[in-house]
Amino acid sequence: MARPVKKSPEQWKKEILNAAQTLFISKGYEETSISDIMNLAGGAKGMFYRCFQSKEEVMHALGNQLFFENNPFEAVKKRNDLNALQKIKSLLVLNQSDTKRNDLNVQAIPVLKDPHILAAAVEENRRIRTPLWLELLEEGQKDGSIKTEYAKELSELLPLINFWLMPSVFPATEEELQHKYHFVLEVLSYMGLPLLDEQILSFTEKFITDISEKGGNSL
Numbered sequence: 001m002a003r004p005v006k007k008s009p010e011q012w013k014k015e016i017l018n019a020a021q022t023l024f025i026s027k028g029y030e031e032t033s034i035s036d037i038m039n040l041a042g043g044a045k046g047m048f049y050r051c052f053q054s055k056e057e058v059m060h061a062l063g064n065q066l067f068f069e070n071n072p073f074e075a076v077k078k079r080n081d082l083n084a085l086q087k088i089k090s091l092l093v094l095n096q097s098d099t100k101r102n103d104l105n106v107q108a109i110p111v112l113k114d115p116h117i118l119a120a121a122v123e124e125n126r127r128i129r130t131p132l133w134l135e136l137l138e139e140g141q142k143d144g145s146i147k148t149e150y151a152k153e154l155s156e157l158l159p160l161i162n163f164w165l166m167p168s169v170f171p172a173t174e175e176e177l178q179h180k181y182h183f184v185l186e187v188l189s190y191m192g193l194p195l196l197d198e199q200i201l202s203f204t205e206k207f208i209t210d211i212s213e214k215g216g217n218s219l
Contacts, residue, residue, distance in 0.1 A: 013051045015041045017065060020058045021104065029059060029107040056117050059108055064124065066101045070094075073132040084140030089197050091136075096203035106210050109168045118169065125159035133158050137193075148192025167211060174212035181208060 007015070019040035023032040034055055038045050052058050072091035079087055096102070112118050134155035140146025148154065161184055163169050165177055172180065181204055185196050 009051060012041075012043060012047055013061075015043070016048060016051055017058065017062055020055075021062055021100075024059070024062070024107045025100070025103045029055075030110055056111050056114060059104075059111050060117060060120060060124070062104060063108065063121070064128075066098075066104060067128070070098060070101070072098075073129075073136070083143045083145035084136050085145035085194070088136055088140070088146075088193075089195060089200060092195065092200050093197075093203065096200065096207065102207055102210070105162075105207075109166060109211055112163070112166055112168045118163070122160065122163060125163075126156070129159040130155050146192055150191055154188070154191060154193060165208070165211075174209060177208045177212060178205060181205075 016037060020032070020037045023036055023040060027036070032055070034048050035045060037055075037058070038048050041047075052061070072094040075094055076082065076087040076091045079090070082090060112121065134151060137146060137148070137151035137155055141148065141151055165180060165184075167177065188195055
């Protein structure tokens with residue numbers, strides 16, 4: 001009888017992440033146990049802890065994986081038919097229309113109650129997304145589509161907006177979240193980044209409804 005193929009740590013990580021993603025979206029993050037993940041991945045519970053320290057770490061790793069697998073910044077970067085402002089609006093639509101990523105973001109709401117997870121997520125956003133935002137904003141300054149003197153400041157602010165809209169971080173009702181989002185649009189427009197767009201607005205309002213149903217009113 002042939003011996004079973006031994007999997008490398010990287011293979012196990014990939015299979016654990018795939019199993020966790022399936023379960024987080026189908027069952028919900030809080031309803032999924034580490035045993036559930038390993039049962040689906042086909043491994044012993046001890047293997048989980050060789051790859052990850054906690055279920056929260058898995059959620060964080062999944063968020064990064066989904067971003068790099070379908071990076072909206074890369075998708076719009078080479079669009080020569082769009083100016084920088086149009087590229088930003090296009091990437092927002094691409095990002096918000098990513099159902100799998102949005103489903104995972106909704107499941108991440110309770111995870112962000114943990115200050116360590118929140119701090120790591122903020123740092124990861126700053127490290128990865130801020131330079132990408134800055135590149136687009138500076139491109140907009142050059143092509144004239146974005147008229148602002150605050151490209152650096154906006155590049156640092158934009159990755160933080162999602163956290164401000166998360167009810168597990170700043171408790172708010174659905175109505176309050178919608179009001180906060182319109183406030184953000186007005187502030188960004190005043191700072192030279194007009195993002196009001198019916199398609200973006202529609203996607204975001206749906207996402208706000210989804211995260212509110214996940215627990216915004218009870219936090």
